[in-house]
Amino acid sequence: LSMMIEGDAGTLNDNQTLYANQAFESAQRMLYLIADLLNVSRIQTGKFKIDRTQVDMPRLISEEMSQLKELASARSIDFSYEGLSSAPLLSLDETKTRQIVMNLSDNALYYTPSGGKVKLTFKKIKSGYAFRVIDNGIGVPEEAKKELFHKFFRSTNAQSMRPDGTGIGLYMVKKVVMLQGCKIFFESEEGKGSVFGFDVPASLSSQK
Ligand SMILES: Nc1ncnc2c1ncn2[C@@H]1O[C@H](COP(=O)(O)OP(=O)(O)O)[C@@H](O)[C@H]1O
Numbered sequence: 001l002s003m004m005i006e007g008d009a010g011t012l013n014d015n016q017t018l019y020a021n022q023a024f025e026s027a028q029r030m031l032y033l034i035a036d037l038l039n040v041s042r043i044q045t046g047k048f049k050i051d052r053t054q055v056d057m058p059r060l061i062s063e064e065m066s067q068l069k070e071l072a073s074a075r076s077i078d079f080s081y082e083g084l085s086s087a088p089l090l091s092l093d094e095t096k097t098r099q100i101v102m103n104l105s106d107n108a109l110y111y112t113p114s115g116g117k118v119k120l121t122f123k124k125i126k127s128g129y130a131f132r133v134i135d136n137g138i139g140v141p142e143e144a145k146k147e148l149f150h151k152f153f154r155s156t157n158a159q160s161m162r163p164d165g166t167g168i169g170l171y172m173v174k175k176v177v178m179l180q181g182c183k184i185f186f187e188s189e190e191g192k193g194s195v196f197g198f199d200v201p202a203s204l205s206s207q208k
């Protein structure tokens, strides 16, 4: 599909480009969903492995953000980054960290009405480093908070906003964050917005 979109099979007209792009995005989403499901299934069968390398977080965040740029602009969301532009390398599983950043950002973009704001931050804190996704979207109702990280759980306000969700993202994110020795962060107020993220302990930094 990406070859077709780039014109390798001949020039496409506007409609053909539109449909090919939509098909490409659907295929991409399906790949992400399969990757999430594989993580969940490996976690449950004890086959889950953390493969640590030295990860450049500001760069990883910027690369994931560029993948979501189009979704953000299609939803008229002000999508920005604030924080360190370079940081010591962190000993993390790069692929899984990308999945975490992607899942939290994707949620913020979908659960924020158009015209809203989603901001990603990466900063030094006392205990190490903190990554956050801050939105001013629909938020999480009080009664839903305790179940939020359970498998397949979706709150009712989210279901109407995005009928095709699965409720496995946050379950996977929390497990994978913990298995890497990091800590999940969550704060939300219904109707005001949410902050989701994780803290990386200084012990995982290359610069002690
Ligand atoms: N940024 C957010 N704002 C409001 N609610 C959220 C946000 N992120 C997650 N949620 C809530 O957590 C639920 C679970 O999220 P997730 O596991 O990613 O599943 P899905 O996005 O497929 O519903 C969502 O259905 C929604 O109720």
Ligand SMILES: [Mg+2]
Pocket (backbone or CB within 6 Å): 103, 106, 107, 165, 167, 169, 170
């Ligand atoms: Mg999700």
